Amino acid sequence: ARVPCVECHIGPGASFWVKSKIDGIRQVVAVITNSYTKPIETPVFNLRPAQQTCEECHWPRQFYGEKLVTRTYYRTDEENSPWTINLLVKIGGGNPRTGRLEGIHWHMLQENKVEYVCTDRKRQEIPWLRVTKPDGSVEVYSDGDYEMPDTSQPDVQLRTFDCMDCHNRPSHQFLPPATAMNLAISKKEISRELPYIRQVGLDVLNKEYTDSAQAYDGIAYGIKTYYEKEYPEVFKTKQAEINQAIATLRRIYSQNFFPEMKTDYRARTNNLSHFTNNGCFRCHDGEMATKDGKMLPRDCTTCHIIVAQGPSENVEDLESNIAGLEFHHPEDIDEAWREALCTECHTPDQGY
Structure with a gap:
């Protein structure tokens, strides 16, 4: 959607204009004196309420x-082997057919009220929460x-x-290297024929650089040096693929890493999902419970169902079942x- 910046950052009317x-x-003054923080601190504590921004278009009663x-x-x-997974994500809302409040957007429905306490400024540590249900009953969960x-x-x-507690980066996203690499390989912008290109790409993107110019040089040097030393035949015969990988990695860096501002995925945690940042697991971590022992759910199928999965880029080749499959980890971790x-394993720098 082409929403002007001011629609979210500045409210309507004369008072907001002033x-x-x-x-x-x-x-x-902060720019002239170079006195602003780097990175800019988030979350923004005086941000306009979601009811005045997001919900102007995405109203809570909408069923998705x-x-x-x-x-x-x-x-x-070495083969940069693929693993594809198809999920039915239960976005939910207020179901007009059944009247049920369901899915992930259950949290946002006006009939429910969820309050929580966080013990850090980034809102990542949540040891206590309170749920007020439509019938007025209250449940208190704590860690x-x-x-x-x-x-x-x-x-x-x-x-x-x-x-904003889940969609804390609705724009200005800073992709972790693993996410960006997966997208680039999927779109054939980086060739899977380059051995270990995913790991090498992660290594050069995650290095500390003082500025973008140094990063661009470091990316080219890191990729070329690796293949020249470890795979000399690949270095000789696949120069086009290597140069394309370098160009793509530089683009990924330019769009997601800003060393002069000390801003990248490490400074801008994304709470949507739970794969490389805790996100949902800030509350649904298997530790939150009421005093009488009722646990906050952490079952995978609460929010999504796996309908296909397997070691292929082609959906047609995957094991599938519309009723749902039990998750199968690509590695044998029992x-x-x-x-x-x-x-605990999938850190933002390495992904998946």
Whole structure:
């Protein structure tokens, strides 16, 4: 959607116009004196409420049902082997046919109220939450014996859950290297015929650079040096693929890494999903429970159903079942995936 910046950043009417101009003076002074923080601190605590921004178009009562999502990941082996998974994501909402409140957007429905306490400014550590249901009943969940803190203290935030608690990067996204690499390989912008290109690409993107110029040089040097040393025959015969990979990696870097501002995926955590950042697991971590032992659900099928999965880029080649499949991990980790959080292994820098 082509939504002008001011639609979210500045409210309607004269009062918001005046406020934005006054705030603009502060920003001009900060730029002139180079006194602003790097990176710019997030979240923005005086951001306009989601009810005045997101919900102007995405109203909470809208029912979205289920959405089919296809993701292809590539392993860090010599063949850059693919693994594709098809998910039916239960976005949900208020179902007009059944009257049920369901799916991920259950959190956002006006009939429900979810409040939580976070113990850090990034809203990543959530040890306590309270759910008020349509019938007025209240459930309080906490991590262990954590008690409701004194919200009058400046370092304690009691926040009512809204769109921005999951969709905290609806724009200005900074993709982790693994996500960007998966997309580039899927679109044939980086050739799978280059051995270990996924791992080598991650390595050069994750290096610390002082500025973009140094990064562009470092990416080219890292890729060329690796293949010249480790795969001299590939270096001789696949110069076109190597140069294309370098160009694509430079583009990925230019769109997602800003070393002069100290801004990239490490400074801009994305709460949507739970694969490389805790996201959903900030609450649904298997530890949150009421005093009488009721656990906050962490079952995979609460939010999505796997309808196809397997080691191929082609959906037609995958094991499939519209009723749902049990998750199969690409690596043999036995039953560990049932208990461990994805983020215990899948860090933002390595992905998947």
